[in-house]
Amino acid sequence: MIRPFHRRAHRSPFPFYAVLAVLLVTLALAVSWTRLDTPPPEPPMLPAVYAVGGRVDTLFLGGYTRGSFAEAVRVLDSDLSESERGMIGRHLDKMFAPVLKEKGLVDTGRLRLAYERTQRPDGTTRAIRVLAAETAVAGSMHTAFFYEQDKRPGYFDGLGRSLTPQGLARPLDRAWISSPFNTQRVHPILRRIMPHNGVDYAATAGTPVRATADGSVSWAQPRGGYGNLVEIQHPSGYSTRYAHLSGFASRVRPGAAVQQGEVVGFVGSTGLSTGPHLHYEVRRQGQPVNPEVVALDAGPAADVGYTPGWRTERQRLARLLARAPTMLSTRGRAAMADR
Numbered sequence: 001m002i003r004p005f006h007r008r009a010h011r012s013p014f015p016f017y018a019v020l021a022v023l024l025v026t027l028a029l030a031v032s033w034t035r036l037d038t039p040p041p042e043p044p045m046l047p048a049v050y051a052v053g054g055r056v057d058t059l060f061l062g063g064y065t066r067g068s069f070a071e072a073v074r075v076l077d078s079d080l081s082e083s084e085r086g087m088i089g090r091h092l093d094k095m096f097a098p099v100l101k102e103k104g105l106v107d108t109g110r111l112r113l114a115y116e117r118t119q120r121p122d123g124t125t126r127a128i129r130v131l132a133a134e135t136a137v138a139g140s141m142h143t144a145f146f147y148e149q150d151k152r153p154g155y156f157d158g159l160g161r162s163l164t165p166q167g168l169a170r171p172l173d174r175a176w177i178s179s180p181f182n183t184q185r186v187h188p189i190l191r192r193i194m195p196h197n198g199v200d201y202a203a204t205a206g207t208p209v210r211a212t213a214d215g216s217v218s219w220a221q222p223r224g225g226y227g228n229l230v231e232i233q234h235p236s237g238y239s240t241r242y243a244h245l246s247g248f249a250s251r252v253r254p255g256a257a258v259q260q261g262e263v264v265g266f267v268g269s270t271g272l273s274t275g276p277h278l279h280y281e282v283r284r285q286g287q288p289v290n291p292e293v294v295a296l297d298a299g300p301a302a303d304v305g306y307t308p309g310w311r312t313e314r315q316r317l318a319r320l321l322a323r324a325p326t327m328l329s330t331r332g333r334a335a336m337a338d339r
């Protein structure tokens with residue numbers, strides 16, 4: 001339909017405000033798009049920080065190499081001191097131990113890493129911490145990121161699965177072993193040979209009992225001779241049992257997540273017990289193992305895949321790792337300030 005010309009030419013303040021509004025909206029959109037499009041700023045290249053007792057910088061290594069991790073690092077940068085290469089090698093051995101069959105790169109493979117170095121005033125290396133590393137061995141690629149969760153440092157793969165054994169803490173703050181793990185023990189009440197599948201700690205009734213590793217509660221009620229029992233399932237097929245308890249911590253119910261060090265119950269003498277003590281068991285794939293022996297290398301820390309801070313930190317470390325050389329066998333020259 002054709003409108004008469006004079007109607008369109010009719011003057012009113014409307015077109016002016018309409019044009020102004022369109023301009024403002026366009027401007028606002030342009031600004032917000034610019035913000036979205038702008039990549040996160042690269043960490044600034046700052047001079048190294050001189051911390052108390054030493055200088056801290058970040059270094060990047062990468063390239064094709066082979067041998068143990070310490071040797072592989074020497075191939076990438078022969079200028080590094082032997083002690084520094086040894087430190088890096090030991091770090092990488094630990095980080096990749098859960099995913100590699102053998103230590104280091106048996107055949108030629110790819111290795112990249114970003115690490116933080118603390119130097120003494122005389123220029124020698126006091127300590128290093130690998131922040132992120134990536135290695136391609138036998139056709140598969142493994143990445144490890146340093147991440148601190150609840151002040152507990154550890155290494156995690158790209159999906160946030162723990163690569164660092166958490167180790168088992170002690171279930172009681174202060175206690176002495178009144179009866180060790182023993183597969184041939186004569187039971188003090190039943191008077192026959194019965195394996196003692198755990199360790200007994202003497203402690204006064206009511207002493208708080210703590211979870212020895214992160215996990216989830218699978219049992220929190222009486223169970224036969226155990227009396228009041230708490231059982232916790234941990235990552236990688238470990239479980240722990242805390243028996244003869246006088247009572248349970250209020251949060252502790254089947255399905256509840258518990259953290260290492262959290263109080264799960266209190267020392268008592270329920271079940272088959274001659275007096276107040278804690279009977280503590282560690283099981284691997286359901287089989288009892290000696291808690292005194294497995295104490296340090298058992299129980300990997302919980303995964304961090306759903307932890308809010310994890311994704312941001314992983315992205316930051318991935319960008320850092322991307323600065324490590326890929327093809328060249330030379331060390332990155334960049335030195336960055338400590339975080």
Ligand SMILES: [Zn+2]
Pocket residue numbers: 179196198199200278279280
């Ligand atoms: Zn016992």
